[in-house]
Amino acid sequence: MFDEKVLNKVVASVDRELARTAYPTDFPVLPPIPAARYSDPEFFKLEQEHLFRKTWIWAATHVSDLPQNGSYKLFDQLGESIIISRGKDDVIRAFKNSCRHRGSALLFAPSGRASRFICPYHAWGYSLEGELKSVPEERDFACLDKASLSLLQVRCEVWNGFVFINFDDHAAPLAEFMAPLTEKSENFPFENFELKECYTKVLDCNWKVALDNFIEIYHVNTVHVKTLVPILDTHSFAPSLLANGHGCFATKKKSASVYGDVGLKDDAVGADDLTNMYTIALSRFPNSMTALDPNGINWLNFWPLAPDRTLLMAGLMGPKMEDAAQDTAYLTMLREANVAILAEDVDLFAGVQRSIDKGDLKQLIVGYQEQCLYWYHEEIDRVIGPDRVPEALRMRPLLGSHLGRSV
Numbered sequence: 001m002f003d004e005k006v007l008n009k010v011v012a013s014v015d016r017e018l019a020r021t022a023y024p025t026d027f028p029v030l031p032p033i034p035a036a037r038y039s040d041p042e043f044f045k046l047e048q049e050h051l052f053r054k055t056w057i058w059a060a061t062h063v064s065d066l067p068q069n070g071s072y073k074l075f076d077q078l079g080e081s082i083i084i085s086r087g088k089d090d091v092i093r094a095f096k097n098s099c100r101h102r103g104s105a106l107l108f109a110p111s112g113r114a115s116r117f118i119c120p121y122h123a124w125g126y127s128l129e130g131e132l133k134s135v136p137e138e139r140d141f142a143c144l145d146k147a148s149l150s151l152l153q154v155r156c157e158v159w160n161g162f163v164f165i166n167f168d169d170h171a172a173p174l175a176e177f178m179a180p181l182t183e184k185s186e187n188f189p190f191e192n193f194e195l196k197e198c199y200t201k202v203l204d205c206n207w208k209v210a211l212d213n214f215i216e217i218y219h220v221n222t223v224h225v226k227t228l229v230p231i232l233d234t235h236s237f238a239p240s241l242l243a244n245g246h247g248c249f250a251t252k253k254k255s256a257s258v259y260g261d262v263g264l265k266d267d268a269v270g271a272d273d274l275t276n277m278y279t280i281a282l283s284r285f286p287n288s289m290t291a292l293d294p295n296g297i298n299w300l301n302f303w304p305l306a307p308d309r310t311l312l313m314a315g316l317m318g319p320k321m322e323d324a325a326q327d328t329a330y331l332t333m334l335r336e337a338n339v340a341i342l343a344e345d346v347d348l349f350a351g352v353q354r355s356i357d358k359g360d361l362k363q364l365i366v367g368y369q370e371q372c373l374y375w376y377h378e379e380i381d382r383v384i385g386p387d388r389v390p391e392a393l394r395m396r397p398l399l400g401s402h403l404g405r406s407v
Contacts, residue, residue, distance in 0.1 A: 055383060059075045231253060233254055275292065298317075
């Protein structure tokens, strides 16, 4: 799956971390991160207006969710309702869930299949490609130009089966945005996987408090004594900063999989020496991360609900199975393993948020292994525009010259 050159680079990076006994002399000392970035309502508004409106975001769906023409799924985050659907021409598109007549939502069920989109209010009808096709009592509308009243379309593109949307018509293509992660995962067998389930949980914290936890391994020896410590050699954790705010991590394994012996054949899921010996994890800017385990993927996404509330959405993915009983047993294992690990983390987040909100924690101290926290904060400011960020909350750009130095 991964070529020898990639494997050698991972081995060298991990071995370097295992041998390291002091802070790297060629890496900058990271200043603390202003804690108000996790609580300030005005900064939260800046993130909503500029960050999540101008960045490619996962639409909480996968091509396996849209197997047939007319299959659809709703994306209801960030104050939006977006229809993600597969047209008769097999193209996946995204539309605002809003009738062009008087704004009623067209669909309410979170997923399903439709031959047309019919407004439940006045029955205006749209094709799967978004074109306005039928208007009851059309004679009552003078000079009605149906061609100009198609559903409002949102940019929609697919990466390795994952469906992404972007509200910015001027943003670079998804392939360009994801290129740094594509390079790190181009041989992973995404094509063998399908989305089994989206597990969700509301967290009492800022979305970045939750994200921070999953892009460092410093906490594992304390928090995950029974679940991850027997599996991962935490001292081997080798982080790498990637362009566009992304990150990549490699950690040496003590055992083959987080999921233990799941009974899957290596050749069926694409396991090889690299994935058997190392956990390769990706953090995708702005709000998600996953580990590339051939036995199952938990793609974590953190959706901001308020400055102190977040929706955790875990996209649980696994290999395609024809046997229904085997698939059910596999999903049960996948869910239980991931929920158990998540439970050890999420109970801590409310306390972190309270310390920030009360002013007990005015800045977050970050170490070398937490460099990806600092890096994505830098990227947040770049996307928002540094001049829009209040000076007291602004990040000092330090890490741009340190991209791709590791894994």
